[in-house]
Amino acid sequence: MNVSILVGSQWGDEGKGKIVDILSDRYDIVARYQGGANAGHTIQIGDKQYILHLVPSGILRENVQCVIGNGVVIDPHALMEEIEFIHSNGMDTKGRLFISQNAHLIMPYHKLLDNIQESGEKKIGTTGRGIGPCYIDKYARKGIRIVDLLNRKSLEEKIRVNLEEKNNILRKVYNHEELDVEKIIKEYTEFDEKIDQYITDVPTFLNNAIHEGKSILFEGAQGALLDVDHGTYPYVTSSNPTSGGACIGTGVPPTKITSIIGIVKAYTTRVGLGPFPTELLDEDGENLRDWGAEYGATTGRPRRCGWYDAFLVNYSRLINGIERVALTKLDVLSKFKEIKVCVGYEHNGKMLKYFPTDLIRLNEAKPIFEILPGWQKDITGVQNYDDLPSETKNYLGFISEKSGFEISIISVGPKRSQTIEI
Ligand code: GDP
Ligand code: IMO
Numbered sequence: 001m002n003v004s005i006l007v008g009s010q011w012g013d014e015g016k017g018k019i020v021d022i023l024s025d026r027y028d029i030v031a032r033y034q035g036g037a038n039a040g041h042t043i044q045i046g047d048k049q050y051i052l053h054l055v056p057s058g059i060l061r062e063n064v065q066c067v068i069g070n071g072v073v074i075d076p077h078a079l080m081e082e083i084e085f086i087h088s089n090g091m092d093t094k095g096r097l098f099i100s101q102n103a104h105l106i107m108p109y110h111k112l113l114d115n116i117q118e119s120g121e122k123k124i125g126t127t128g129r130g131i132g133p134c135y136i137d138k139y140a141r142k143g144i145r146i147v148d149l150l151n152r153k154s155l156e157e158k159i160r161v162n163l164e165e166k167n168n169i170l171r172k173v174y175n176h177e178e179l180d181v182e183k184i185i186k187e188y189t190e191f192d193e194k195i196d197q198y199i200t201d202v203p204t205f206l207n208n209a210i211h212e213g214k215s216i217l218f219e220g221a222q223g224a225l226l227d228v229d230h231g232t233y234p235y236v237t238s239s240n241p242t243s244g245g246a247c248i249g250t251g252v253p254p255t256k257i258t259s260i261i262g263i264v265k266a267y268t269t270r271v272g273l274g275p276f277p278t279e280l281l282d283e284d285g286e287n288l289r290d291w292g293a294e295y296g297a298t299t300g301r302p303r304r305c306g307w308y309d310a311f312l313v314n315y316s317r318l319i320n321g322i323e324r325v326a327l328t329k330l331d332v333l334s335k336f337k338e339i340k341v342c343v344g345y346e347h348n349g350k351m352l353k354y355f356p357t358d359l360i361r362l363n364e365a366k367p368i369f370e371i372l373p374g375w376q377k378d379i380t381g382v383q384n385y386d387d388l389p390s391e392t393k394n395y396l397g398f399i400s401e402k403s404g405f406e407i408s409i410i411s412v413g414p415k416r417s418q419t420i421e422i
């Protein structure tokens with residue numbers, strides 16, 4: 001039995017898409033368990049680049065079945081667009097894509113409220129995809145779910161009740177024009193015909209698959225430090241990207257999980273606002289952005305860049321239970337003469353013992369760096385660990401020791417072939 005969870009270990013964009021694509025060759029099923037179209041997972045096959053937001057990255061392997069679990073919030077427009085994109089690239093979704101009946105739907109008012117709130121004083125730097133407002137309604141027990149698409153009368157009623165409240169808020173709080181109820185009812189009843197064929201009882205589907213000996217890879221979106229419970233709150237997303245989220249978000253019990261794989265970028269990036277102790281606001285940071293092509297796969301925003309933070313990844317390892325790591329984008333560091341690694345935070349003259357998740361200490365904490373020699377050689381063609389320069393091996397040894405993990409995959413470029421397995 002192989003039921004693995006793959007998680008982003010930092011603030012997202014670690015290269016999860018690429019590694020899921022590599023690993024999905026060895027799995028029967030790939031399942032998303034949280035987040036929504038805020039994710040942007042890039043897979044490069046040959047010279048062609050695919051960016052997926054909702055459908056698991058396993059869809060690019062024709063023998064893999066893909067699942068969108070109950071923990072995911074689904075924007076039907078984004079979903080249909082992505083399904084069409086997959087079909088236009090010659091791949092099928094029939095009998096390959098399964099969507100949980102209990103997943104919540106992102107409604108037009110979620111996206112509107114997300115964007116209105118982001119244009120105000122209190123910004124998070126969200127992707128504007130309606131993620132936060134949709135999860136708010138889920139937990140307020142007002143949400144509209146995929147299963148509601150199957151019953152027109154109740155769907156219509158739920159949309160009317162929700163819109164009465166949302167239009168009130170739009171008018172009274174934001175002085176914004178109201179949304180057209182009839183238009184939204186028409187739009188969402190039409191989705192029913194398109195989505196019907198994919199609707200599945202996901203917990204039964206996945207648990208039966210496990211019983212039959214099939215293997216499953218859970219594809220986390222975002223990253224541990226964006227987790228609403230364990231991340232740098234409030235500068236987080238509204239779901240649980242950490243490994244625990246996979247069970248809640250799909251209905252597979254913790255006893256069935258056999259391994260947890262962390263995706264770790266060889267340096268650190270973050271999109272949106274919030275604390276980032278190792279951020280580089282100088283030429284080194286600009287070089288990381290240029291050499292790593294660090295621009296958001298969903299919004300195109302430039303990503304904030306900084307040195308590797310071993311203290312942060314060690315925390316991430318702890319809360320996720322990471323056993324092995326795929327280290328990505330190592331090639332991006334190749335031109336640096338010296339590379340810094342953060343080994344801890346100093347706060348009020350003392351070294352912190354544990355990673356602080358409160359904003360006050362995080363903003364005040366001073367990262368303590370150790371300097372390692374760079375390798376200044378192109379490693380994008382290296383196929384074996386032994387052929388890596390000694391300084392590169394030294395860097396890998398240092399960060400794995402400081403973060404407490406073992407590296408089993410090293411990625412030295414965006415392509416499938418640029419992958420070293422140890
Ligand atoms: P995800 O959200 O974790 O799937 O990551 P993204 O796709 O948003 O961002 C990762 C970016 O880095 C994508 O453009 C990938 O094609 C690219 N990438 C992945 N692995 C490597 C690598 O080892 N080296 C380089 N240079 N690029 C990589
Ligand atoms: P992948 O799966 C990086 C960030 C946003 C913002 C915060 C909240 O590609 O790694 P949201 O729209 O979720 O309410 O925004 O979370 N964010 C991501 N950052 N990678 C992602 O996904 C992200 N998804 C959300 O930039 O700071």
Ligand code: MG
Binds near residue numbers: 013041298
């Ligand atoms: Mg991404």
